[in-house]
Amino acid sequence: MQLLSPQHWKAYRLIDSGNFEKLEKFGDFTLSRPEPQAVWDKSLPQNEWEKMASAFFRKEKNNPEKGQWELKKGMPERWFMDYKHTQLNLTFKLALSSFKHVGIFPEQATNWDFIYEKTKQFAQPQPRVLNLFAYTGGASLAAKSAGADVVHVDSVKQVVSWSRENMEASKLDNIRWVVEDALKYVKREVKRGSIYQGLILDPPAYGRGPDGEKWVLEENINELLKLCSQLLDKKNYFFIINLYSLGFSALIVDNLINGIFGKVANPEWGELYLEDQFHKKLPLGVFYRFSSH
Known part of the structure; x- marks a missing residue:
């Protein structure tokens, strides 16, 4: 049995994970979104996440599978x-x-x-x-x-x-x-x-x-x-x-x-x-x- 992780990404980076969320850099933009398997604590404080992320995914109360993105100024949708x-x-x-x-x-x-x-x-x-x-x-x-x-x-x-x-x-x-x-x-x-x-x-x-x-x-x-x-x-x-x-x-x-x-x-x-x-x-x-x- 193997554990495999990609080694050649230049445009993508997983910055931090924890408290059921992940902080990721996709090209020029950093996103914060839910991650059900990240059951451990974040390594960075929340204010660092807030500072670094260009967009945050906020889950709907009645449907945790869906939600809305909250975008900072300059963050495109595509x-x-x-x-x-x-x-x-x-x-x-x-x-x-x-x-x-x-x-x-x-x-x-x-x-x-x-x-x-x-x-x-x-x-x-x-x-x-x-x-x-x-x-x-x-x-x-x-x-x-x-x-x-x-x-x-x-x-x-x-x-x-x-x-x-x-x-x-x-x-x-x-x-x-x-x-x-x-x-x-x-x-x-x-x-x-x-x-x-x-x-x-x-x-x-x-x-x-x-x-x-x-x-x-x-x-x-x-x-x-x-x-x-x-x-x-x-x-x-x-x-x-x-x-x-x-x-x-x-x-x-x-x-x-x-x-x-x-x-x-x-x-x-x-x-x-x-x-x-x-x-x-x-x-x-x-x-x-x-x-x-």
Whole structure:
């Protein structure tokens, strides 16, 4: 079991965490927003947070999942930031959403590096990569940058439009966009006999498809992984899954992968985290990945 944290961010930094909040720098702007796993104390005093942050997320009393951003003067509601490592050069549009998200999960940079490197190593030109629950497309952009033929699937049309903006900002093109329920799409791809060299899954704990399809991680993940095992190339492949559900152990994913895929080559699994400048490690989900090379 591994603990992985991105090493190559220049535009992002986790400054401090604690008291169920995190203080983060995204490009030119610093944000304060809720973080349910930061159960420890902050290292900096509150007045330092107030001084450093350009925007604060204030939760609604009746719905802790939603809220509003309080902006200081000069803080835009949308801006751009870059991620650069070796030949990987991505640009993301960030925006302040009512669900506290900003359009990027910085801990995923370690997976973008993995996707880029594994895609580059395929002998065949334009290996096919399927990104499910693809959100704003960081993983799609990494695969496309390495020369893959990418299919990007998400159930929310506005999020897919956001991904397209990220593609254009990153000077990439020709990603195939699919607005659909991921499980429904995968079932259809299995019937078609489709094969992919790369599979990327980033399922939420709960979700809804565009036609009201219900997704519950614990109920649906076993079926989805069984279907994915039929889509993955048997000789040349990489596979990666991230899970953010609180309390969903990496051991559960290990059992699922071993039971469905059997003995896989080059397995890596464990937790993703970000470390603040006071060396507190903030856990941000579990991952499992493997590849033929």
